[in-house]
Amino acid sequence: MKFAIAVFSPAQAPASRRALRFAEAALAAGHGITRLFFYQDGVHSASSNVVAPQDEQDIAQQWRTFVQANQLDAVVCIAAALRRGVLDEREASRYQRPAVNLQQPWELSGLGQLHEAAQTADRLICFGGD
Template sequence: MRFVISVLSSSTSPATRRALRFAQALLAQKHEIVRVFFYQDGVLSAANNLVVAQDQEDIARQWQDFIRAYDIDAVVCIAAALRRGVLDHVEATRYQRQGGNLAEGYQLSGLGQLHDALQRADRHISFGGA
């Protein structure tokens, strides 16, 4: 079965951790992840400059490792990302900021990428949000 996963909460939210565990379980059961779409505060998981307290689990880093290890198509909503200060090098230059902080393996794009993935998936699972 082909899945799209939407992550809507920050990396400190239990929903984001559940989304990661769900994605890991899907691959373990030989399902396909068409795309993981990070939206709203979920875009913060794609920031490469987050620092987590030593006594806390670094879910953002775990997402980054998972995406890299399994070559997951990870898309970050560009509008939500810009509002929260998550930029790639192109956007950092465009908005005259010091540099990009989008982690390796992620791409900035619009909601059209979510729509495209939904057309190719059997299921859409969303974690977090208001």
């Protein structure tokens, strides 16, 4: 089975941790992941400036490691990211901002990527949000 996974909650939220564990279990069971899509506050999971307290798991780093190790398509909604100050090099330059906090393996893109993922996957699984 092929899954598209959408994450709406930030890294420190239980929903983000559950999404990561689901994705790990899906791959371990032989399923595929067509795309990970981070939307709303979920875009914070892709920020390289997230620092977890010493007594908590660093879910943002775990996401980065998971995506890289499995060479997954990991997309961050550009509108949600810009609204929350999550910028790649191109957008930081475009909006004349001094900081870049979105780096590989993440890619900024629009909601069309979520729609496409939902169309190509067998199931769209969403975590978090209101």
